[in-house]
Amino acid sequence: MSNVIAYCEVKDGNLAGISTETLSEARKIADKAGSKVVAALLGDAVSAVAKQCGEAGADKVVICQDSDLKKFHDEIHCQVLKDIAESESAGFIMGSATFYGKALFGRLAASMGTGLIPDATNIEFDGDNIAIEHPGYGGNIIMKLGFNTDKPKVITLRPKAFAPQEGLSREAETVDFPFDSTKYQAKAKVTEMVDEGSGQVALTEADIIVSGGRGIKEADNYKLIEELAAQLGAAAGASRAIVDAGWVPYKHQVGQTGKTVNPKLYIAAGISGAIQHLAGMQSSKYIVAINKDPDAPIFKLATWGIVGNALEVLPALTKRLEQEN
Numbered sequence: 472m473s474n475v476i477a478y479c480e481v482k483d484g485n486l487a488g489i490s491t492e493t494l495s496e497a498r499k500i501a502d503k504a505g506s507k508v509v510a511a512l513l514g515d516a517v518s519a520v521a522k523q524c525g526e527a528g529a530d531k532v533v534i535c536q537d538s539d540l541k542k543f544h545d546e547i548h549c550q551v552l553k554d555i556a557e558s559e560s561a562g563f564i565m566g567s568a569t570f571y572g573k574a575l576f577g578r579l580a581a582s583m584g585t586g587l588i589p590d591a592t593n594i595e596f597d598g599d600n601i602a603i604e605h606p607g608y609g610g611n612i613i614m615k616l617g618f619n620t621d622k623p624k625v626i627t628l629r630p631k632a633f634a635p636q637e638g639l640s641r642e643a644e645t646v647d648f649p650f651d652s653t654k655y656q657a658k659a660k661v662t663e664m665v666d667e668g669s670g671q672v673a674l675t676e677a678d679i680i681v682s683g684g685r686g687i688k689e690a691d692n693y694k695l696i697e698e699l700a701a702q703l704g705a706a707a708g709a710s711r712a713i714v715d716a717g718w719v720p721y722k723h724q725v726g727q728t729g730k731t732v733n734p735k736l737y738i739a740a741g742i743s744g745a746i747q748h749l750a751g752m753q754s755s756k757y758i759v760a761i762n763k764d765p766d767a768p769i770f771k772l773a774t775w776g777i778v779g780n781a782l783e784v785l786p787a788l789t790k791r792l793e794q795e796n
């Protein structure tokens with residue numbers, strides 16, 4: 472019997488929200504195949520998270536923990552995950568298309584000589600065959616893809632594209648997987664991991680995002696984005712134009728060469744709606760555009776549009792929310 476391996480990420484000592492999505496989709500595939508969901512937990516002191524993996528749908532949790540795994544390293548994590556997958560008779564190996572997942576799963580699929588379907592936004596079955604939707608060409612088309620291999624099939628899920636199912640909780644069996652530092656070696660060395668900023672809402676996990684573009688005019692005005700985001704409990708995003716201008720760090724960039732986000736509400740202020748920006752946010756459930764140009768392309772995609780000066784509209788919204796809160 473081939474099992475479904477779910478690579479689980481840990482955030483602030485807990486199972487990352489996006490990994491509950493991975494486990495839930497892994498559960499659907501395993502139930503269809505009559506197999507097991509095996510969560511793979513890699514890191515330093517991650518065993519406390521095993522119970523949460525069971526609560527999110529894992530039958531078994533394989534824990535590989537070592538201080539050498541504290542910093543994510545795609546070469547090392549890939550080698551360990553490959554060995555876990557082989558020892559657990561993987562039929563599918565799944566994870567989230569986070570920055571970590573993107574670094575890990577391409578390498579994993581190549582090292583196993585198998586296929587990868589990245590950034591899935593829907594998984595269905597066509598009889599016994601799996602049919603996976605994947606946005607292609609900057610999100611302009613949705614491809615329906617399947618596998619043509621007997622080897623383990625590798626899938627990454629677009630964060631927040633899947634709602635975790637309820638009622639999957641179970642008591643998972645836990646197994647330790649020894650970390651062999653003489654075997655797991657890398658050519659590159661990770662010298663530092665820089666935290667994106669504790670206390671800030673992560674873009675890829677946010678339900679609400681307020682993003683600013685060149686229409687906010689100058690770096691100092693980004694505080695208007697941050698103030699509205701703070702009132703909404705939202706993450707603050709940006710177009711590439713203002714990242715390239717040095718107004719905000721790259722970690723805020725949404726789009727083809729930035730982050731792909733999938734919030735319930737995306738507020739785009741002073742952003743024209745270039746295709747490369749849309750590629751990262753067009754699957755947001757509701758989009759509000761604030762732009763002084765009524766013909767700006769962003770209005771074609773927006774659920775609601777405000778034609779106006781972002782430097783006036785943003786503080787007005789913030790003020791109104793302050794009164795409500």
Ligand SMILES: Cc1cc2nc3c(=O)[nH]c(=O)nc-3n(C[C@H](O)[C@H](O)[C@H](O)COP(=O)(O)OP(=O)(O)OC[C@H]3O[C@@H](n4cnc5c(N)ncnc54)[C@H](O)[C@@H]3O)c2cc1C
Pocket residue numbers: 683684685686687709710711712713724725726727728729730740741742743744745746747748751761762763764767779780781782
């Ligand atoms: C290979 C490649 C990859 C790229 N990747 C990305 C990416 O990942 N993310 C990304 O965002 N871009 C990306 N780009 C750049 C992209 O093509 C656009 O240049 C960029 O998105 C434009 O940013 P903007 O909308 O902030 O600026 P602009 O296009 O200059 O738009 C500014 C908007 O603000 C409006 N405006 C002006 N003043 C005000 C005001 N006071 N109030 C309200 N509205 C106002 C204007 O009407 C205009 O619509 C990429 C480009 C390439 C070639």
